[in-house]
Amino acid sequence: MNWDETGPDTDERAHLVDERLDDRLVDAGADGEDTAVEAALRPKDLDEFVGQEKVREQLDLVLKAALARGATADHVLLSGAPGLGKTTLSMIIAAEMNAPIRITSGPAIQHAGDLAAILSSLQEGEVLFLDEIHRMSRPAEEMLYMAMEDFRVDVIVGKGPGATAIPLELPPFTLVGATTRAGLLPPPLRDRFGFTGHMEFYSPSELERVIHRSARLLDVEIDVVGAAEIAGRSRGTPRIANRLLRRVRDYAQVKADGRIDQEIARAALKVYEVDARGLDRLDRAVLGALLKLFGGGPVGLSTLAVAVGEERETVEEVAEPFLVREGLLARTPRGRVATPAAWAHLGLVAPQHGGKGQQGLFGA
Ligand SMILES: Nc1ncnc2c1ncn2[C@@H]1O[C@H](COP(=O)(O)OP(=O)(O)OP(=O)(O)O)[C@@H](O)[C@H]1O
Numbered sequence: 001m002n003w004d005e006t007g008p009d010t011d012e013r014a015h016l017v018d019e020r021l022d023d024r025l026v027d028a029g030a031d032g033e034d035t036a037v038e039a040a041l042r043p044k045d046l047d048e049f050v051g052q053e054k055v056r057e058q059l060d061l062v063l064k065a066a067l068a069r070g071a072t073a074d075h076v077l078l079s080g081a082p083g084l085g086k087t088t089l090s091m092i093i094a095a096e097m098n099a100p101i102r103i104t105s106g107p108a109i110q111h112a113g114d115l116a117a118i119l120s121s122l123q124e125g126e127v128l129f130l131d132e133i134h135r136m137s138r139p140a141e142e143m144l145y146m147a148m149e150d151f152r153v154d155v156i157v158g159k160g161p162g163a164t165a166i167p168l169e170l171p172p173f174t175l176v177g178a179t180t181r182a183g184l185l186p187p188p189l190r191d192r193f194g195f196t197g198h199m200e201f202y203s204p205s206e207l208e209r210v211i212h213r214s215a216r217l218l219d220v221e222i223d224v225v226g227a228a229e230i231a232g233r234s235r236g237t238p239r240i241a242n243r244l245l246r247r248v249r250d251y252a253q254v255k256a257d258g259r260i261d262q263e264i265a266r267a268a269l270k271v272y273e274v275d276a277r278g279l280d281r282l283d284r285a286v287l288g289a290l291l292k293l294f295g296g297g298p299v300g301l302s303t304l305a306v307a308v309g310e311e312r313e314t315v316e317e318v319a320e321p322f323l324v325r326e327g328l329l330a331r332t333p334r335g336r337v338a339t340p341a342a343w344a345h346l347g348l349v350a351p352q353h354g355g356k357g358q359q360g361l362f363g364a
């Protein structure tokens with residue numbers, strides 16, 4: 001039997017993975033605590049927004065030009081991994097345009113009627129932020145095409161053969177769509193955005209600036225090396241940087257005088273098992289199994305998952321993306337393979353022949 005046919009479907013899988021992510025300090029998704037404090041840490045205008053130079057510069061032009069023309073800004077699509085600042089940027093767009101913002105998300109719009117209700121209540125120039133836009137229902141998506149292009153929706157009245165479409169004019173508005181999966185957007189939708197900003201991972205020095213800024217807002221004293229230490233472990237993601245900062249602050253308050261320096265940051269992140277490159281226990285378990293049990297691979301995903309006592313999905317979707325991004329692990333047609341950097345990172349010595357021992361063929 002094919003595992004894929006009997007395994008959980010995509011939604012169940014996402015749920016499984018979500019649960020698994022909940023207790024991870026280095027997960028880029030927002031947890032309850034993040035949501036509560038993020039509002040306070042969000043930059044309020046483009047100047048305060050750290051990094052993303054290209055997107056910022058391009059967006060600045062789009063917005064300034066619209067303001068100068070006294071027009072509503074073009075629709076904006078923001079794509080990028082979780083925690084890189086899409087929601088933040090959408091709020092900045094509204095602020096820069098001196099416009100109100102309405103916030104909703106793809107999963108919240110089940111029926112086209114839900115979207116019609118939102119669209120028809122927009123004010124002129126309002127920013128509509130549609131988070132997770134790739135998760136909208138098909139009929140809503142089609143309604144959105146027309147709304148974006150012609151500022152018009154057809155409201156269907158009645159059912160069956162007697163149903164009639166009543167066209168409804170909409171005031172001009174700016175749609176800001178956000179997605180972590182730009183590839184899942186149907187091309188007709190993607191094409192209707194006047195501007196698409198791809199958010200990149202942040203450099204360590206950009207994250208240092210994020211950390212210093214947040215520390216100021218949280219009223220925490222932190223020195224340059226302490227901030228660098230946290231930045232280096234934040235996986236290129238401001239949300240993780242802010243979260244690690246809060247955990248290090250806890251440690252500094254309980255174990256020291258509240259000030260954060262390199263020593264405090266290191267000791268705190270040791271307690272939370274986030275290593276110098278930002279790998280946590282799960283990441284290291286996967287990498288450790290690959291190296292110690294399978295000689296660096298190649299080994300199949302299922303075998304690797306069993307070896308670390310995790311679900312396949314957890315290994316594939318939670319641990320691997322970052323390991324691949326860091327150049328520690330490669331996915332090959334024959335299975336998972338560790339890179340020389342992985343051996344070095346775990347302080348192990350690779351066997352001769354580049355680690356492609358015969359034992360690796362078992363799981364492939
Ligand atoms: N460029 C930035 N400068 C400073 N802080 C930032 C920046 N980008 C993001 N942050 C901080 O990171 C946190 C997460 O950002 P945000 O919620 O905008 O991410 P997101 O891309 O919308 O994530 P998700 O995909 O999970 O919705 C915010 O609290 C914000 O303070």
Ligand SMILES: [Mg+2]
Nearest residue numbers: 086087088131
């Ligand atoms: Mg968001």
